[in-house]
Amino acid sequence: MIDNWQAAKLFKQDREWGLSCVRLRCANRTYAGWRYLRSEVKEPAYADRQTASAIDKYAWQLSSWLKTEASKNRKQRRSLKQLHLDLKALGFEGSYDRVVAFARKWKVDQTDRGNSASKRTQA
Known part of the structure; x- marks a missing residue:
């Protein structure tokens, strides 16, 4: 068996496929995997998905309710369950x-x- 540093050393020398595989005593596919892992190829980066939520239509209404409820006393506030029922209505x-x-x-x-x-106000 060979160590990873030996494979890396042969890869850096960039020897021919067949010769490298014979020297490493491994299959061509194994060496191809090592070459791929050490290559500069990067995986593609995808943009984050932006999906519409069911609450998007009611976001303005709910945020205004939350703002008014935040200014009330604790006993006077409507719970989120009550706000959910109002949204259902x-x-x-x-x-x-x-x-x-x-x-x-x-x-x-x-x-x-x-x-x-x-x-910003503390300068």
């Missing part, structure tokens, strides 16, 4: 989980927006 066909995920993302965005605003 408007024709939303998505699940409660989508509403919760949107609310989490909205809350993170609001805290990030607040943090970045406070950084």
Whole structure:
């Protein structure tokens, strides 16, 4: 058996296929795999998928509700379940989980927006 460093050394010398395989005592396919792994070829990079969500139509309405609910006292606020039922009444066909995920993302965005605003005012 040969070590990986021996295969790399032969690859760097860029010897002929047949001679390298005879010296390594391996099949041509094995050596071809090593050559491919050490080549400069990169895997293709695909753009992230942008798929439409069921909540996209109602995002503006839900974000306005979340903004008004955030300013209320804890006892006065509507829960996310209640907001989900209100969205259902408007024709939303998505699940409660989508509403919760949107609310989490909205809350993170609001805290990030607040943090970045406070950084700009402190000079």
